[in-house]
Amino acid sequence: MILEILFQDDDLVAVNKPAGLLVHRTHLAKDEEDAVVQRLRDQTGKWVFPVHRLDRGTSGVLVMAFSPDVARKLSTQFSESQTQKTYHCLVRGYCNESGVIDYPLAKLNEQKGRSRFKIEGTEKEAETHFKRLDQFLLPIPVSRYDSMRLSWVEVIPKQGRKHQIRRHFKHLLNPLVGDTCYGCRHINKALKEVWPEEFRLMLHASSLKFNHPITNQVIALHANFNDKMMNMLNKLASYRVS
Numbered sequence: 534m535i536l537e538i539l540f541q542d543d544d545l546v547a548v549n550k551p552a553g554l555l556v557h558r559t560h561l562a563k564d565e566e567d568a569v570v571q572r573l574r575d576q577t578g579k580w581v582f583p584v585h586r587l588d589r590g591t592s593g594v595l596v597m598a599f600s601p602d603v604a605r606k607l608s609t610q611f612s613e614s615q616t617q618k619t620y621h622c623l624v625r626g627y628c629n630e631s632g633v634i635d636y637p638l639a640k641l642n643e644q645k646g647r648s649r650f651k652i653e654g655t656e657k658e659a660e661t662h663f664k665r666l667d668q669f670l671l672p673i674p675v676s677r678y679d680s681m682r683l684s685w686v687e688v689i690p691k692q693g694r695k696h697q698i699r700r701h702f703k704h705l706l707n708p709l710v711g712d713t714c715y716g717c718r719h720i721n722k723a724l725k726e727v728w729p730e731e732f733r734l735m736l737h738a739s740s741l742k743f744n745h746p747i748t749n750q751v752i753a754l755h756a757n758f759n760d761k762m763m764n765m766l767n768k769l770a771s772y773r774v775s
Contacts, residue, residue: 536572539754544603544747545596546577549756552592552733557583573597585611585693593738593756606746611693617742620688620698623735624707625717627668628684634661634701638694660691661701668774673727676719683710698736710735731765
């Protein structure tokens with residue numbers, strides 16, 4: 534499958550990453566051959582080097598470099614919160630109209646076959662700004678409730694901690710739809726049964742702005758929602774709450 538290229542020059546390439554595709558091979562998915570790195574290498578005819586990452590289930594703007602030096606320079610902008618990132622996600626319940634989640638995140642022990650737990654003493658500051666864009670009320674029973682409430686949210690994370698958005702909204706008790714790690718199994722089960730073709734982790738990296746590490750030009754990128762997410766949003770529109 535050909536990746537949608539959003540930007541490319543001699544130093545960088547940016548794509549709209551599909552949901553379900555790894556950025557690169559990991560020790561947790563040793564047998565997985567397909568990944569963005571391999572596809573882009575074949576597609577561009579050049580070696581590519583990761584700059585940042587998106588979770589496997591997350592779609593949207595992903596940037597890679599054509600050299601280790603450029604990758605290192607741009608990675609510094611991400612690590613020092615000098616980039617501007619905007620995400621969109623669907624969460625359980627009616628979250629607040631807007632707010633800031635200021636909640637430090639610790640590293641997680643994620644050894645395969647073991648329960649996930651926090652590593653004490655590794656907490657780092659993490660701040661996520663959000664704005665609710667829409668609310669939905671679906672006549673679908675969930676657990677002890679006779680209906681399902683969902684919110685469509687625009688999110689701007691200040692940092693890029695691992696699973697920051699997913700963990701922060703779990704902290705608010707508004708976990709993301711389709712999140713099998715931190716989500717609500719009742720919501721996930723119900724929606725997967727009703728709309729199996731559209732069901733996925735409902736998290737998309739919509740836009741990214743940064744300074745080109747070589748030219749210093751401001752690069753502003755935007756990635757459209759894929760078909761699954763658009764289909765889900767179109768179906769939810771019938772259940773919009775004013």
